[in-house]
Amino acid sequence: MSTRAAPATAAPSRPGTRAPWRDRQGAFSPFKATVLAALCLPALWLAYQAAAGTLGGRPLMEAIHQTGLWGTRILLLSLLVSPLRQLLREPRVMLVRRMVGVAAMTYILGHFTLYIADQGFDLVKVATEIVLRFYLTIGFVALAGLVALGITSTDGWVKRMGGRRWQLLHRAAYAIALLAMVHFILQTKLDVTEAMLTSGLFLWLMLYRLAGSKGSAPPLWQLALLVPAAAVGTALIEASWYGLFTGIPALPVLQANLDVEFGLRPALWVGIVAAGMVLVGAFGRWRQSRKRPARRAVA
Structure with a gap:
């Protein structure tokens, strides 16, 4: 029962x-x-x-x-x-x-x-x-x-x-x-900072998927290359937006990314996040390397 x-x-x-x-x-x-x-x-x-x-x-x-x-x-x-x-x-x-x-x-x-x-x-x-x-x-x-x-x-x-x-x-x-x-x-009508930041992070996610093989992370050297690629891509997106919708030439917008007096531009933030992902990948590899000796010892 x-x-x-x-x-x-x-x-x-x-x-x-x-x-x-x-x-x-x-x-x-x-x-x-x-x-x-x-x-x-x-x-x-x-x-x-x-x-x-x-x-x-x-x-x-x-x-x-x-x-x-x-x-x-x-x-x-x-x-x-x-x-x-x-x-x-x-x-x-x-x-x-x-x-x-x-x-x-x-x-x-x-x-x-x-x-x-x-x-x-x-x-x-x-x-x-x-x-x-x-x-x-x-x-x-x-x-x-x-x-x-x-x-x-x-x-x-x-x-x-x-x-x-x-x-x-x-x-x-x-x-x-x-x-x-x-x-x-x-x-977005005035401040495009958040829109450009999210677009740059999305760009990194897509570049990551192109770099990595199915089901596994890209090697660390490829992750490192994604840092400047995502940052430059974000800067180009921002410059294109200003050129299309405000008429501001692309060059001054691109140069503004190098001026940090008034804070970091979205491209630099995206680069920082992308660099952080390199550190995350390195940490994951370190964790995996520590697990392997333990498994061998159990075997």
Whole structure:
């Protein structure tokens, strides 16, 4: 009798009903719980600001800006999960990839919902704006793609579609992120620093994937070459934006990256982050080298 009752108590651990802070065996995962809490912090901070009335003269517009900004940041983090797993030689990092991707979708859905609210919930007007304004069209396509990836991110959809087709669909995350970067740049009117920084980090992520073989990190010398490549690429993106939308010649913009009197430009920040990834890769190799003697001793 007691053995028959066991499956009923174990049912909550099935992948389809597993809580996000539990691992695949249904046990509590401090790592996943910490990442989940960190992903919720921007939303909680925004809610606190709204309740305290500190979102400025146009609180709804500020909330639209913040949710879009955090959605873009978290989307980049979702693309960083695989490189971190490879660089650190730590498979456990992959446990949070789905969670981070769904969080990015949630923030960007909130961004779009708040935009609808700002338009007085006039869906006809919203649809018209999306059709007529190119940056809104791009943003909406990116949102639709994220929703498709979010819906099909479950284990059940992997089984329905088959592993190969599922992976093919989810490779669209790179194109979706590119659209999100373009949307971010085009809708920026004054200070483009954040837009250029996120675009430069996205560039590094794409260069990393081109440099590395499937399933493994690039060698350290290639990671080192990505530092100037990503920094120069970011500077060129920024110079192109100013040239196209403001008429400022490219050369003064490129030269501004060498002037740190008023702070570091996005290209230099991207270079610093890329250099940090070289250190992460070196640390991962060091960890791996320490594990090998221990395994030999056990054998």
